Amino acid sequence: xxxxxxxxTQGVLEKNDRLAQALRTRFKASEVYVINMVSxxxxxxxxFLEATLRMLIAEGHPAAALVGDLETENxxxxxxxxxxxxxxxxxxxxxxxxxxxxxxxxxDWDLNELEYLFIENVGNLVCPASYDLGESxxxxxxxxxxxxxxxxxxxxxFNSAAAAIxxxxxxxxxxxxxxxxxxENIESVRxxxxxxxxxxxxxxxxxxxxxxxKAQRQKQxxxxxxxxxxx
Amino acid sequence: xxxxxxxxTQGVLEKNDRLAQALRTRFKASEVYVINMVSxxxxxxxxFLEATLRMLIAEGHPAAALVGDLETENxxxxxxxxxxxxxxxxxxxxxxxxxxxxxxxxxDWDLNELEYLFIENVGNLVCPASYDLGESxxxxxxxxxxxxxxxxxxxxxFNSAAAAIxxxxxxxxxxxxxxxxxxENIESVRxxxxxxxxxxxxxxxxxxxxxxxKAQRQKQxxxxxxxxxxx
Numbered sequence: 217x218x219x220x221x222x223x224x225t226q227g228v229l230e231k232n233d234r235l236a237q238a239l240r241t242r243f244k245a246s247e248v249y250v251i252n253m254v255s256x257x258x259x260x261x262x263x264f265l266e267a268t269l270r271m272l273i274a275e276g277h278p279a280a281a282l283v284g285d286l287e288t289e290n291x292x293x294x295x296x297x298x299x300x301x302x303x304x305x306x307x308x309x310x311x312x313x314x315x316x317x318x319x320x321x322x323x324d325w326d327l328n329e330l331e332y333l334f335i336e337n338v339g340n341l342v343c344p345a346s347y348d349l350g351e352s353x354x355x356x357x358x359x360x361x362x363x364x365x366x367x368x369x370x371x372x373x374f375n376s377a378a379a380a381i382x383x384x385x386x387x388x389x390x391x392x393x394x395x396x397x398x399x400e401n402i403e404s405v406r407x408x409x410x411x412x413x414x415x416x417x418x419x420x421x422x423x424x425x426x427x428x429x430k431a432q433r434q435k436q437x438x439x440x441x442x443x444x445x446x447x
Numbered sequence: 448x449x450x451x452x453x454x455x456t457q458g459v460l461e462k463n464d465r466l467a468q469a470l471r472t473r474f475k476a477s478e479v480y481v482i483n484m485v486s487x488x489x490x491x492x493x494x495f496l497e498a499t500l501r502m503l504i505a506e507g508h509p510a511a512a513l514v515g516d517l518e519t520e521n522x523x524x525x526x527x528x529x530x531x532x533x534x535x536x537x538x539x540x541x542x543x544x545x546x547x548x549x550x551x552x553x554x555d556w557d558l559n560e561l562e563y564l565f566i567e568n569v570g571n572l573v574c575p576a577s578y579d580l581g582e583s584x585x586x587x588x589x590x591x592x593x594x595x596x597x598x599x600x601x602x603x604x605f606n607s608a609a610a611a612i613x614x615x616x617x618x619x620x621x622x623x624x625x626x627x628x629x630x631e632n633i634e635s636v637r638x639x640x641x642x643x644x645x646x647x648x649x650x651x652x653x654x655x656x657x658x659x660x661k662a663q664r665q666k667q668x669x670x671x672x673x674x675x676x677x678x
Contacts, residue, residue: 258593
């Protein structure tokens with residue numbers, strides 16, 4: 217890349233960071249805990265999110281989701297089955313979500329009525345790493361079918377995330393998933409990273425994930441009352 | 448995106464197109480057939496390419512590979528086991544390969560000694576779609592574990608490719624792969640697209656893929672002699 221392009225890229229990132237900071241302030245004022253989910257295409261972000269939303273809604277915790285894709289409204293339709301408020305963001309070819317898209321799509325939602333807001337990023341292990349969306353928690357997802365070397369090959373996204381979710385754990389045996397190698401690779405790229413092994417299909421690990429999520433929200437908003445029952 | 452950024456992006460793409468065109472002329476002069484492989488991370492590009500190289504080398508067809516990754520030399524090491532000449536291109540955070548990287552990394556290779564040159568792009572279903580590498584054939588790979596909806600969600604990359612390889616077909620049953628839906632989605636995005644179902648692990652479909660590949664080279668270079676035995 218030429219210096220001029222670097223400079224422009226820098227400008228885009230700085231503008232995004234400013235917008236993300238403004239979003240973060242807004243999220244904090246409403247005590248809404250925001251999760252930015254990043255992974256390859258096909259890792260199972262939508263299935264994992266649908267299961268998470270169902271569990272939260274069933275317990276009375278109000279949650280909503282913004283879902284980024286290049287094309288199609290399929291994911292929003294799937295997620296809406298959980299009963300949560302869901303909005304699809306079509307990026308029209310853009311490989312990541314940006315803070316401005318979040319701001320635009322939040323407009324008429326009352327954040328005070330929410331405990332959790334999930335943002336499902338575009339399926340991509342590279343580009344979303346550079347764009348802060350004002351989230352409380354960045355979650356990287358990795359399926360057992362993708363190969364244990366992904367943390368080594370995409371270190372930036374693993375480094376920018378606070379926790380890793382291993383998905384499709386029910387297929388681990390069928391695909392000869394080398395669990396020790398995967399955990400070792402995550403640990404080498406991001407020492408001490410929280411890793412939770414899940415199967416949205418079979419339910420494995422989902423209670424552990426929910427307990428972690430609630431504890432994180434509690435940590436960020438120690439005096440927050442649960443808004444259970446608002447919707 | 449602001450107009451100024453669009454303008455710069457346009458400039459980058461135009462420069463890439465010019466370089467790609469120069470590469471294409473060079474490839475044609477040497478009658479080397481060049482394949483640009485694109486897919487998500489974890490689709491199994493490397494396993495598929497390793498099996499392909501082994502088969503070509505065993506039959507005496509000289510082939511080489513350039514392998515793009517953000518980090519690690521792992522893939523080049525794996526591919527070198529096939530006996531083919533292999534070079535790793537580290538993009539250092541870049542989400543795709545560009546024509547300039549291909550040109551730089553080809554420097555001391557004698558293209559006249561090759562029949563096939565494979566370029567394994569960075570694992571990404573978005574960014575590589577916009578960058579011509581001077582290839583003869585763009586191949587999009589999709590694994591049965593990724594979900595049947597990927598062609599609909601990433602239409603640009605499917606539209607820019609001439610053929611689709613379905614990988615990990617041996618896992619189709621375990622992951623309840625909906626073959627009809629996948630084929631229908633590919634057809635709706637790219638009518639008439641060639642689709643070959645493969646398992647690099649079990650060998651399924653690999654002969655069919657090789658026959659297709661050879662026929663394509665024959666079509667592009669009808670008078671080419673096979674350089675069998677040069678290396």
